[in-house]
């Protein structure tokens with residue numbers, strides 16, 4: 541689905557987040573050919589990174605922990621070779637720059653000259669983002685995206701300050717953490733970085749990202765790239781409903797391969813068609829109108845659909861109050877005195893047999 545970003549026509553609304561897939565022009569071109577609307581470079585700084593061994597692991601389904609640093613190519617290489625090559629090949633290139641004003645100062649103008657469509661500023665420390673943003677704003681005319689951290693103490697206040705200082709869009713969010721995995725055979729941490737820890741990304745962080753985007757959408761009308769946890773088309777739709785305008789992905793494309801990009805793009809398209817919508821704009825932030833203003837108690841009626849129930853028994857097993865049981869003739873009995881309407885049974889039913 542073609543989508544506009546800052547006046548550039550993207551082949552899809554999917555933007556590949558900064559990470560190992562965009563380590564070079566070669567990686568970025570592959571992502572572009574696989575259908576990515578835009579690609580954010582691995583973070584460019586003054587000095588090339590030297591990464592520990594190991595620096596990446598899969599810790600759960602579609603979830604990674606990594607302690608990979610910024611780019612292991614020099615800034616000069618990005619400016620002289622990688623970005624010009626990617627741009628020449630038609631990649632819609634967003635340059636990720638971090639982590640201090642000394643870094644952004646050295647490359648901002650050149651990134652614009654070499655044809656980057658935007659600059660994304662990122663930092664491990666919130667206090668360095670504003671100086672970077674203020675300085676970069678003076679240097680370039682291309683849009684500046686600020687990448688927000690879910691680890692921030694007050695992400696909304698930070699975002700407001702960035703908007704006031706001239707940010708054009710937000711990427712929400714970066715990976716979460718720190719996080720750690722221990723090899724139970726050896727008793728050692730799996731990752732080789734300082735302290736043995738890394739940063740969590742992929743499916744496990746999605747509920748956090750969704751909440752941050754939802755919160756952010758209340759306070760800003762700037763475009764939001766929803767990044768953090770998308771591994772399936774349903775996740776992408778959830779990001780958009782929360783308030784994102786574009787679908788960011790990093791870990792899931794690493795783990796599932798670049799075919800995921802077109803898969804998600806076309807399935808999101810089908811979703812829109814089925815719901816009678818023609819663009820993501822029409823559903824972006826839709827959840828906002830449904831956010832409860834006070835605790836909900838009324839109108840919670842549960843329905844049982846025997847025709848789709850496979851009698852797998854999950855809803856019965858998970859009920860903490862032992863309120864459910866199969867009845868006669870494909871019925872389900874609910875002990876209304878014990879049922880607290882927690883809703884867990886509905887969420888574990890994979891067949892749509894329970895509905896609120």
Ligand SMILES: Cc1cc2nc3c(=O)[nH]c(=O)nc-3n(C[C@H](O)[C@H](O)[C@H](O)COP(=O)(O)O)c2cc1C
Nearest residue numbers: 557558559583606714715741742768769789790791
């Ligand atoms: C191995 C790896 C390396 C990453 N390197 C960077 C980086 O250099 N700069 C950056 O801003 N984000 C980096 N990220 C964070 C991603 O851009 C993204 O914010 C995060 O992974 C959440 O998205 P996801 O759940 O789709 O992976 C990295 C993520 C991973 C998994």
